[in-house]
Amino acid sequence: MEKKNIDWANLGFGYQKTDMRYVSNYKNGVWDGGGLTEDDKVVINECAGVLQYAQTCFEGLKAYTTEDGHIVTFRPDLNAKRMADSAKRLQMPVFPEERFIEAVERVVAANEAYVPPYGSGATMYIRPYMFGTNPVIGVKPADEYQFRIFTTPVGPYFKGGVKPLTLRVCDYDRAAPKGTGHIKAGLNYAMSLYAIVTAHEEGFDENMYLDAATRTKVEETGGANFIFITKDNKLVTPKSSSILPSITRRSLMTVAKDYLGMECEEREVYFDEIKDFAECGLCGTAAVISPVGKIVDHGKEICFPSGMTKMGPVTKKLYDTLTGIQMGRIEAPEGWIKVIK
Numbered sequence: 001m002e003k004k005n006i007d008w009a010n011l012g013f014g015y016q017k018t019d020m021r022y023v024s025n026y027k028n029g030v031w032d033g034g035g036l037t038e039d040d041k042v043v044i045n046e047c048a049g050v051l052q053y054a055q056t057c058f059e060g061l062k063a064y065t066t067e068d069g070h071i072v073t074f075r076p077d078l079n080a081k082r083m084a085d086s087a088k089r090l091q092m093p094v095f096p097e098e099r100f101i102e103a104v105e106r107v108v109a110a111n112e113a114y115v116p117p118y119g120s121g122a123t124m125y126i127r128p129y130m131f132g133t134n135p136v137i138g139v140k141p142a143d144e145y146q147f148r149i150f151t152t153p154v155g156p157y158f159k160g161g162v163k164p165l166t167l168r169v170c171d172y173d174r175a176a177p178k179g180t181g182h183i184k185a186g187l188n189y190a191m192s193l194y195a196i197v198t199a200h201e202e203g204f205d206e207n208m209y210l211d212a213a214t215r216t217k218v219e220e221t222g223g224a225n226f227i228f229i230t231k232d233n234k235l236v237t238p239k240s241s242s243i244l245p246s247i248t249r250r251s252l253m254t255v256a257k258d259y260l261g262m263e264c265e266e267r268e269v270y271f272d273e274i275k276d277f278a279e280c281g282l283c284g285t286a287a288v289i290s291p292v293g294k295i296v297d298h299g300k301e302i303c304f305p306s307g308m309t310k311m312g313p314v315t316k317k318l319y320d321t322l323t324g325i326q327m328g329r330i331e332a333p334e335g336w337i338k339v340i341k
Helices: 049-053 076-089 097-110 186-190 193-201 247-259 271-276 313-326
Strands: 021-027 035-037 056-058 061-065 071-074 123-132 145-154 165-169 206-208 225-229 235-238 264-267 279-284 288-297 300-303 337-339
Touching (some): 056 186, 076 097, 076 123, 076 247, 097 145, 193 206, 235 247, 247 264, 279 313
Parallel strands (some): 235 264
Antiparallel strands (some): 061 123, 225 279, 279 288
């Protein structure tokens, strides 16, 4: 298929409408057959559950053109599982995991012309999401839902190259210990907007959230998990029941152990110990790894030895290996790559 006439090299990280999207509706206790549509408009009742009580969850993954010309996605089965977990926690019907993967395949194939070519630095972002659609005025779950997937071509998350970030220790809490921090609910991201806007106003790139119960342990940022590298090259990542289980983080841990021969620890990370780490990064679908150069705790600066000009050497190896797997330059573990075309 001929590609769209898009300036792939200068794409930003934003929404651009593509030709087709996938839609399935839940009513009377069952999901319908679902299908592709050109219509990008969502029409719902003014009293819909999503508008009144924020009953919505979502996922994010990407499609890539590999070195040998295939269009693939990366571990969509884990996105399907995580969305099922999110739905259960929000009292929403689970969209079957096998149908989730099939829907991703269909919508990516239908928008093949928008998948950026290999070597462009761009990718196709895929956004599955679900929300309550019928009128709900009392505080209770909706009875009807819609599951949708749209796609959009996006440029590199870091335009002009990767530069280490400066974070602030946030005074707000991201998630309660037994709340919804471990699922991808829209409400989690809504509550983080004030904190990220004020962080930007103060000259910071992101927030570091500490645990709400004791405010002594590292949790995550508004949209990414932390990874730390010790001075003896061990990968350490925070463990908490209120952290979103990042697919990128889990993949990086496998890469570290099986490809780079590193020791890995998933454990509670106390804020007092971060000054002793050699490198720090944020990991997620959008950027894979965003290096962190400095964390500011109410005026007190904690600077990592990796500095403020580039990724640390171990973080760079992790980044290069995982992106190499995603792009087909490095052989992937079994089941990681789903070939669409």
